[in-house]
Amino acid sequence: MSMRNTLSILSRAALAVIAVQFALASIAAAQTKVTIGVPPVPEFVLPMIAVEKGYFKDQGIEATIRIIPGGQSMPAALQSDSLQVAALSTASLIQVTDSGLDLVVVSGGAIASVDDTNYGIVAGANSGIEKPEDFIGKKIGTPGLGTFFHIMAREWFRRKGVDWRKITFVESTFPQLADLLKARTVDAVLSTNPFLQRAAAPGIGGKVFHIAADLPDRLPPFVYASSRAWADAHRQAATGFKLAMDKAVAFEQGDLPATLEIFGKYVKMPPEVLKTLTINKLDTNVTPQQVQLWVDMMEKQDMLRNFKSPDALFRK
Amino acid sequence: MSRSHIEFLLYALPAWLVPLGLLGGIEIAMRASGIQSDGLALPTQIAAALVAAIGDGEIFVRTAETIGAIAIGVPAGGMLGLLLGVWLGLSPRAAQLASLSIELFRPIPPVAVIPLTMLIYGLGIRMEAAIIAFTCFWPMLLLSRDAVVSVEPRLLEVARMLGLPYRQRITKIALPAALPRIFTAVRLTLGIALIVAVTTEIAANPFGLGYAIISAGLSLRPEVMYAFLIWLAILGWLLNAGLVALHHRLFGAAYGDVA
Numbered sequence: 181m182s183m184r185n186t187l188s189i190l191s192r193a194a195l196a197v198i199a200v201q202f203a204l205a206s207i208a209a210a211q212t213k214v215t216i217g218v219p220p221v222p223e224f225v226l227p228m229i230a231v232e233k234g235y236f237k238d239q240g241i242e243a244t245i246r247i248i249p250g251g252q253s254m255p256a257a258l259q260s261d262s263l264q265v266a267a268l269s270t271a272s273l274i275q276v277t278d279s280g281l282d283l284v285v286v287s288g289g290a291i292a293s294v295d296d297t298n299y300g301i302v303a304g305a306n307s308g309i310e311k312p313e314d315f316i317g318k319k320i321g322t323p324g325l326g327t328f329f330h331i332m333a334r335e336w337f338r339r340k341g342v343d344w345r346k347i348t349f350v351e352s353t354f355p356q357l358a359d360l361l362k363a364r365t366v367d368a369v370l371s372t373n374p375f376l377q378r379a380a381a382p383g384i385g386g387k388v389f390h391i392a393a394d395l396p397d398r399l400p401p402f403v404y405a406s407s408r409a410w411a412d413a414h415r416q417a418a419t420g421f422k423l424a425m426d427k428a429v430a431f432e433q434g435d436l437p438a439t440l441e442i443f444g445k446y447v448k449m450p451p452e453v454l455k456t457l458t459i460n461k462l463d464t465n466v467t468p469q470q471v472q473l474w475v476d477m478m479e480k481q482d483m484l485r486n487f488k489s490p491d492a493l494f495r496k
Numbered sequence: 497m498s499r500s501h502i503e504f505l506l507y508a509l510p511a512w513l514v515p516l517g518l519l520g521g522i523e524i525a526m527r528a529s530g531i532q533s534d535g536l537a538l539p540t541q542i543a544a545a546l547v548a549a550i551g552d553g554e555i556f557v558r559t560a561e562t563i564g565a566i567a568i569g570v571p572a573g574g575m576l577g578l579l580l581g582v583w584l585g586l587s588p589r590a591a592q593l594a595s596l597s598i599e600l601f602r603p604i605p606p607v608a609v610i611p612l613t614m615l616i617y618g619l620g621i622r623m624e625a626a627i628i629a630f631t632c633f634w635p636m637l638l639l640s641r642d643a644v645v646s647v648e649p650r651l652l653e654v655a656r657m658l659g660l661p662y663r664q665r666i667t668k669i670a671l672p673a674a675l676p677r678i679f680t681a682v683r684l685t686l687g688i689a690l691i692v693a694v695t696t697e698i699a700a701n702p703f704g705l706g707y708a709i710i711s712a713g714l715s716l717r718p719e720v721m722y723a724f725l726i727w728l729a730i731l732g733w734l735l736n737a738g739l740v741a742l743h744h745r746l747f748g749a750a751y752g753d754v755a
Contacts, residue, residue: 262618
């Protein structure tokens, strides 16, 4: 074999090796693209952290965050594959499953424990409301009728022995609640932070009832869900999503200021509001038993027709 | 500046004094009462927010998204409505057959088709364009049908006597005669399209100016919310003024003025 031939074979072999290297590298870099829908509320900061800190990337997930105000459009967006994962209130997940959509939980989100002060009913200053019975015949401004918040409040009244059917709930958006209370258009408002603090400000709000204290402990207010079809087709990404979120929880617990800074990148808030934000206890673990707590509340409020078992919401 | 420009400004100025005076009044009243609200902002804060949004370019990105959806939806729905309208205008039998269906489907509010379009197209420009197309289809259909119906009948008779084929009757007689009215229909349709686009964005679609308005409201930045609202008003006004000017230029001399 001539020198020239040997060189030619060697160079071809080298080229082949390089080509294979490139192919392998591109397979390794082929990441699953996931668009995640979350509302503009600090409780949904985990996927933002996982993007910013590269936790998703480590799991082979190329994630994009879409901030979507209000949760109503999330289930349809999952169904049409505009979003692959979306934060849904657990109540809404149960309700759309009850109506026939096939969604599954890919990760937990947060836990409302009994010592949680993030969910409250703020009575208006001089409204004369001091105890649960005083709400009868009164009007409560509510962010979304039939939403998880409304369900929690009705359950709270039930546990306090007050018939919620004798209370009028009127719908409003979060930022308007404090104004409605101030103008006495409503007698009380149902709210969460940072809006709760603003409604409870002196001169506007009176007594604050922290409703989580009297509700089941470890209630998951929301979860991250995907369509079953997506989760089945992307098993690795669906599992990796949860692992990345676990890392994000550790980050959030270790560094709240940095967490809020990341949140501020995605949701532009006035700096003075951003500083006062608090975040509920975030937890990515959720069980069918915890989901059942919601099912129980919703059944008592006549909200479900066909719902069978929360087990079906979890991937095997 | 020429004399005519100055005269125009002097003519237009009093009309501007009303909104400006109103804003000044609101500013003074709000400062005097020391009002604190998450839903209101001082006109001066709104102006500053508007300048900032123009400065960082966000307003243009959002505007492009909204206008983009309109630029797809209006031609799609409008062309379909126009073609069908012209046909119904020329053929009384077709008009009679279609009348019930039109009256049944026309009153469906565009916002009511949001969930359906979202399931089909998902979030994004296609869904919004589909809703806009649905909205524009009906007024375009009715207005172009009426425009063709009111074409001077003798023109069509002459066309028939001359033995013009059907296609040429449309392109040479019906369309040119109906064009000014069809253009009015386009102008009205564009105004409706802007409203529907922004409504869709506020209700469901995380794009465009409506999304910017609702996001700013929810993140406790009322001044930004109102800045976008005012920008929207300016945009609507510019759009209409531009189309009126175009109408004058194209048809003004031949067909008189438009409102």
